[in-house]
Amino acid sequence: MMGFPMALTRPYTRFLDPTLEADKFGLLLAWRQGYKEVECSVDSKLILDWISSADTKYHPCGNLIEDIRALMNRRWRSSLQHTLREGNFCADYLAKLGCKTESEFMVLHSPTAGLLPIYLAEEVQYELGKQRRGN
Numbered sequence: 001m002m003g004f005p006m007a008l009t010r011p012y013t014r015f016l017d018p019t020l021e022a023d024k025f026g027l028l029l030a031w032r033q034g035y036k037e038v039e040c041s042v043d044s045k046l047i048l049d050w051i052s053s054a055d056t057k058y059h060p061c062g063n064l065i066e067d068i069r070a071l072m073n074r075r076w077r078s079s080l081q082h083t084l085r086e087g088n089f090c091a092d093y094l095a096k097l098g099c100k101t102e103s104e105f106m107v108l109h110s111p112t113a114g115l116l117p118i119y120l121a122e123e124v125q126y127e128l129g130k131q132r133r134g135n
Contacts, residue, residue, distance in 0.1 A: 027071040
């Protein structure tokens with residue numbers, strides 16, 4: 001498990017740009033750390049659809065989407081899955097932490113004291129969901 005809070009250091013013109021930037025950064029970070037299997041939980045169905053099938057030629061976020069696709073197509077197992085915002089409290093916690101941090105970003109290799117109970121609760125929910133689906 002690895003995560004990162006990321007401060008937004010530049011103005012964004014579209015409200016989903018920071019989410020795409022974080023998705024791209026997370027994939028790049030996982031690749032550089034040597035992970036061979038990555039599962040990305042995305043709480044925006046719109047972003048999931050963009051990454052999966054959007055025509056990026058004239059898309060306002062086309063470059064970011066293409067970067068994410070290229071990262072996902074590297075020699076590793078990567079997948080995207082939709083999660084409800086209510087089931088993505090870890091990401092919400094890290095986003096809020098990123099707003100408070102003075103550094104541009106920091107990598108967390110284990111949950112902080114504030115994040116640990118949230119992470120454990122999400123892990124239980126994830127495992128229960130897998131059992132219900134028969135995985």
